[in-house]
Amino acid sequence: MAAGVKKIVSTILSEAESRAEEIIKDAEKKKDKIIKEGKEKAKKVKEETLRRLKKEGKMKYRQIISNAKIKARRSELKTREKLIEKSFKIAENKLKEMASKHSEKYKQALINLIERSITEIGGGELQLHLNSRDTEFIKDQIEDISNKVSEKIGKNVKLELGEEINTIGGVIVRTKDGSIEVNNTLEARLSRLKKVLRPEVADILFK
Incomplete structure (x- = not known):
């Protein structure tokens, strides 16, 4: 009986050792696999x-x-x-200088602006609004301007001096009832021409 027990114990121990070795080997394999996968994952990351x-x-x-x-x-x-605006500012200052000196060139330009404004409205009874300096000059020219434009457009033109305005030069022409107005002051013309001339000025400055 003792021999049988010994055999059983021996077999159990032998199987246990064998099983333990298998578990250890399997664990080693898994460990190596886990380490390898970990390294690959770390490398990938x-x-x-x-x-x-x-x-x-x-x-x-x-x-x-x-x-x-x-x-x-x-x-x-x-x-x-800034450079474009500076160019227009210089032009404005030159216009101011020309108007303030009341040169012959400016006087003729003023008469042309008045005639153009009257023609644009189409004649009739009109008021001329100018600054004080230009008013003094134009009051002696009104009759000649009226006759010239009237003959040109084939309609009656009657002009009178209206209230003086604050402008560097040029004219505002209005119908007597104020329903139509043409603003040809130098400031207004410069403002309108800015949009047209801006590309040309830019081209000249930056070509």
Whole structure:
């Protein structure tokens, strides 16, 4: 009986040892597999992270360059606009100087502006609104201007001096009832011409 018990114990121990060895070997295999998978996963994460950071870096670089270009373009346009406005301001000052000196060139230009305004309205009873200096000059020219334009357009033209206005030069012509007005002051003409001349001025300045 003792021998049988010994055999049983021996067999159990032998199986236990064998089973333990199998478990250990299996654990070793799993350990190696887990370590290998862990390394591969870590490598993959590292590569993906590097790719992502590289991509983000490129995007950020492009964004910085794009923003810099936009900023530079805005600055350039702002500088151009200042130069264009400066050109118009110089032109305005020259007109002021010409008008204040009441040169023959300005006087003729003023008469032309009045005649053009009357023609645009189509004649009739009209009022001329000028600054005080031009009013003094034009009051002696009214009859000649009326006759000249009347003959030109084939309609009766009757002119009278209206209320004086604050302007560097030029004229506002209104119908007597105030329903129609043509503003040909130098300021108004310069303002209108800005839109037309701006591209030409820009072309001259930045060609």
